[in-house]
Amino acid sequence: MNDEALVDRMALPRPDVTIADAEEILLAHYGLSGTLAELGSQQDRNYRVDSDRGRYVLKICHAAYETRELEAQNAAIHHLKSKADAPRVPTVIATNDGREILVLTVRGQGYQVRLLEYLEGRGLTELTYLAPASVAALGALCARLALALADFDHPGLDRSLQWDLRRAGPVAVQLLSAITDSAARDRIAKTMVMAVRRIQPLAPSLRLQAVHHDVTGDNVVGHRDARGHTIPDGVIDFGDIIRGWLVGDLAVTCASLLHQANGDPFHILPAVTAYQAIYPLSDDELKALWPLIVARAVILVASSEQQISVDPDNDYVRGNLDRERAIFDTAMSVPFELMEAAILKAAGVGVAAPDASEWLPLLPDIDPAAIAYIDLGVQSPHFSAGNWLNADMDWRLLARAATENGTAATRYGEYRLSRAALANTKEQATCALHVDICLAAGSAVAAPFAGRIGWKDQHLILTSQTVTLHLDGLDLSVENEAEVASGELLGTVAGEASSLGGLRLQLCSVAGLEPPLFATPREAAAWSVLCPSPSPLLDRQADAPQPETAGLLVTRQAHVANAQKHYYAAPPQIERGWKEHLFDVEGRAYLDMVNNVTILGHGHPRFAAAIGAQWLRLNTNSRFHYAAIAEFSERLAALAPEGLDTVFLVNSGSEANDLAIRLAQAHSGARDMLCLLEAYHGWSAASDAVSTSIADNPEALSTRPDWVHAVVSPNTYRGAFRGPDTAASYLSAVMPMLETIDAGGQGLAGFICESVYGNAGGIPLPDGYLREIYAQVRARGGLCIADEVQVGYGRLGHYFWGFEQQGVVPDIITVAKGMGNGHPLGAVITTRAIAQSLEKEGPFFSSTGGSPVSCIAGTAVLDIMAEEKLQENARTVGDHLKGRLAALIDRYPIAGAVHGMGLYLGLEFVRDRTTLEPATAETAAICDRLLTLGVIMQPTGDHQNVLKIKPPLCLSIESADFFADMLEKVLDEGW
Structure with missing residues (x-):
């Protein structure tokens, strides 16, 4: 044709x-x-x-x-x-x-x-x-x-x-x-x-x-x-x-x-x-x-x-x-x-760097060994308490280093923390494609290779046949369009005599292209081909070490037990936190919406100072006598209902629940424990025995020991009885199990229950449920254990303890996670009489439970929570966020329900609102997409179809809105 x-x-x-x-x-x-x-x-x-x-x-x-x-x-x-x-x-x-x-x-x-x-x-x-x-x-x-x-x-x-x-x-x-x-x-x-x-x-x-x-x-x-x-x-x-x-x-x-x-x-x-x-x-x-x-x-x-x-x-x-x-x-x-x-x-094809073997030093009068390279990366010791957010922080640190050392420089290929924008849907341009040098004004700058001079808006460009050198900060000694020889003087660093000046240098392999100073992590490898390292100009490596995220993951998988999981199939390497934000090694900022361990927020300066000061003075086991253990235990007892005035200090929620079960068995003289289906209480032998979540253990329902009696989950959304007014129905479902225990004649040691159904997605218990079941348990001589490991310490906003929402007082409270803001710390709070029941089995001892550092950590958390009004913030921000999430239900069929209160929320995804078929695969994919948008989120529940929304209690309204906006974006666009 x-x-x-x-x-x-x-x-x-x-x-x-x-x-x-x-x-x-x-x-x-x-x-x-x-x-x-x-x-x-x-x-x-x-x-x-x-x-x-x-x-x-x-x-x-x-x-x-x-x-x-x-x-x-x-x-x-x-x-x-x-x-x-x-x-x-x-x-x-x-x-x-x-x-x-x-x-x-x-x-x-x-x-x-x-x-x-x-x-x-x-x-x-x-x-x-x-x-x-x-x-x-x-x-x-x-x-x-x-x-x-x-x-x-x-x-x-x-x-x-x-x-x-x-x-x-x-x-x-x-x-x-x-x-x-x-x-x-x-x-x-x-x-x-x-x-x-x-x-x-x-x-x-x-x-x-x-x-x-x-x-x-x-x-x-x-x-x-x-x-x-x-x-x-x-x-x-x-x-x-x-x-x-x-x-x-x-x-x-x-x-x-x-x-x-x-x-x-x-x-x-x-x-x-x-x-x-x-x-x-x-x-x-x-x-x-x-x-x-x-x-x-x-x-x-x-x-x-x-x-x-x-x-x-x-x-x-x-x-x-x-x-x-x-x-x-x-x-x-x-x-x-x-x-x-x-x-x-x-495609896996390598690209050769320019031949720099004949290049001469850019700074002929400066000893390369005298240049101090300043660390401005994510893990830099120069950064703390969010100071990297201050304008010109990088330059101030560079100038300070130059004042101390004579000459200081930034590093090529470094992922700068200062360029990590908070609450941003896209990764930022954090990777430096240039080097800044702070040095004495008047220092000579020479052409490292022969080429033609270009001069535009105080910006010098030296172009050879293979590469272009971009320089800023010079008083020129050469004419525009001049041809210069290798080693010829280009000019001197601008500035007044006896002062410091700044020189910025960058290489580019594409003539006529004005490259960016920074690249996004995604683009960094390609831009590094076009903008190779200027290290050869300084006769010394000016390159920042590159992240080894993939290699470290291989090492982790080779030596950490497979059962000890990590978030995401290809996880970012997180090395810094600040308030409700996390930062990976490439300077990507993420909003942390799952970290109920770090209750105060990440990188809290006062908390870190309190622990550091105590470490410098003393840390030892809790059998020694020191003020911190007495003062912290008194604070905990004061937070508990009247009569619960005796404290055991341990290292984790699993230990706390394990100890609570031992206390119930020792005090009652019985062994049998009542627990709920879909629950999680820990990994130790006893706490795992009463954990029935199949998401955490697929064989949970078939491997419980004979002293554990799991009863129907009071899940008001997808359980046997639905809605808030179902306490009587769920209690009637428990009665046959209680009658079986009665018939066995072995007695009932106790009942353990999360005050809010955490692992199922933050689902509140039916109104009056704990009051009725506590009465039944106590009538049989058993103790009632409130597992507050996840929900305790004001996370609900409207209540300090979760059991307060049910209007009950337990016999034993267990708490951990947030009480140490990431430091391993847990506690059991009970009555003096119950605590003394354990002594017949021998003394209790936890080497680091209640150590001086642990007690100072716990006290600092309580002080900061009060001063920064974090419970009030959990109420205000949590109510706002729950409203944003509830609005999604009207727009997206996959959004089934919003559970919880305060900053203890769960958004449940279903494929069908009538059958409540769980959207398990979709929830995992939604979490993966949220990661690309800068939000850390994970699924929970037996069906892994509920978003686990448990951020640090310092979460701001702006961050809550960013999370809701990103979730809406995912539901709009797909995953």
Whole structure:
């Protein structure tokens, strides 16, 4: 086909074939009838057919397309069906007389008709967000399809098609005339010129084969994996199959992903990595990939503009136009060179650094060993109490180091804590691509290599054939546009005599590019190719050590028991905290919404000072006599109800609950314990025995010892009885167990229960439940244990202790977690008489339980909680947050209920609000997506379908709103 014919074909509207026409064609030629619905297409007319014989797609195209082109599509489908590793493809359905292509006329126009099986599955285009797993799966699908077509041939593959990226330049010229906005037309034209210039030198080495050339979200279907991600596994349309560039096939796929990239072109990289693992591309093909993606973006926009001009009623094209403009804008948001570097890195191809072997020192009069490199990273000892949030903190630290040492410098490749923005949906540009030096004004600065001088706005640029040096802070000794030799004086550090000056230096391998000073962690590896380390200029390593997150995880997994789990499959390496925020080693800030251990917040300066001061004085075991243990025990007793005045100090909640069970058994003389299903009380032998949560132990229900009697969970949301007024019903369900214990004659030692059903998701107990069951237990001589390990210390906001909400007083209170703000500390609070019952078994001793440091930690927590009004904050912020979460129920069917109060909340996700089928996989995926948005969140409950919302009690209204906003974003866009 000649170019003129191609231009004519590009201007064709969709076939003028109505639903009524299509129904006649189906009945007359295929013997089918059913319900028809139009499917979108740019130049074809497609109808989905729902018939009693199955689902099909009726495809109608213009006679201007050669029949052999359609025959090639059908032949490719047959070919793929014979390949074991090929993706799913539809079956071609023949007419009543055996034809796979039907040629006919409708209202005087000639058309070609085919019928294909409707391939079931979920598409990708309608998803606002694509998880990396889905992106990678699309890249893998593209590779599998191309590999399966590598040995396919057909005369119909050699066709003139506007989408053939080999013809992108000429096609764009033809299409641009339809764009009436001259500024937009010029921008698109210039973009295509830049892309073509990069493609042309590589074109001779790009492989040709049969390629689908349209593996996009519109043309694939898939299934959901265990996390709820859509994994494409089928291809549904072969209308653009050609003999074309192999890498062009991947370019089409990657371009389609950019509309779901939220402006981030690096979004495509998992697809590149997955493709390369299956069907490796050459280095030249990889270098051509991004220019081809840009060329595809140009053709998409130009083609849609042109198609709208000839077919203004085409809602499919009109609906795609904004999406295609987003693809174009994202494709043009970064330099070609950056994406080339990123693609090569993603494909595992190394890029050589510039040869610096002949470079001379930049600062010829300064001994490199005299330069002090300042640590401004996440773990820097110079940072505490949020001081990195102060403006110019990095420069102040640098200047102080220079004052002390004479010369000081920052480090290249360092992830700066000062650039970690709080409550931000995207990772920030934290990785330094430059070095700042603070040194004596007047210090000489020499050219490390020969080159040409450029001078713009106090910014010197020295350009050689391979690299460019950017310098700021000089009084120049050379003229603009001058050629300088290696070692020639460029100037001196600006500033008054006897003062300090600042010099900023950066290298760049792309002439004419003004690189950023910082890169995001995601982009850092690619930018480091374009902006290599300036260490050779200083004759000493000025590079910051790089994080070893992956290696440390391997070490952890090699030496830490598998049973001791960690959050997330690929967890960030968290090395600093501040208030309700956590920071990973790359300077990403996360909002911590699960850390009920750190009740005061992270990095609290007063708390740290109190512990540090005590460590400097004394820390020993609790059998010694010192003031802290007496004072702290008195404080705890004063917080408990009257009569509960005796304290045991231990190290954890598990120890506290274990000891409470021993106390109940010793005091009652009985052994049997009553507990609730779905509960968790700890990991020690006794506390684990009364723990029945199958999320923590899948075999919990079948492995309880005979002295443990678990009764029905009073889960007011999904339990046997639902709603707040169910205490009597749940008590009646407990009575048969109590009667069985009575009949056994062994007596009842006690009953242990979380005051708020924590592990089930913060579900409150039915009103009056504890009052009634406590009465039944005490009537049998048993003790009532309130497990306050998770909920205690004001987390409910409206109450200090959880049992206060039930209007009861337990016999024993256990508490831990927040009482030490992360320091190992737990306590059992009971009566003197109950405590003395243990002595008949011998004295109790915990080496570090109640140590001087532990007691000071506990006292500091109580002091700070009171002074900073953290219980009141839990009430105010918690009530606000619960209202935000409750509002989600009206908008999103997956949001079933909000449990709890204060800052002890749970949002339960269900697939069906009637059956309450738990949305387990979805909850895990939602937590993963929240991590990418800067929120730490984890699931809880027996079904792992409840968000565990238990942040530090210092949580601000702003942070609560950020969490609610991010959760709403995930539920809107997907996970």
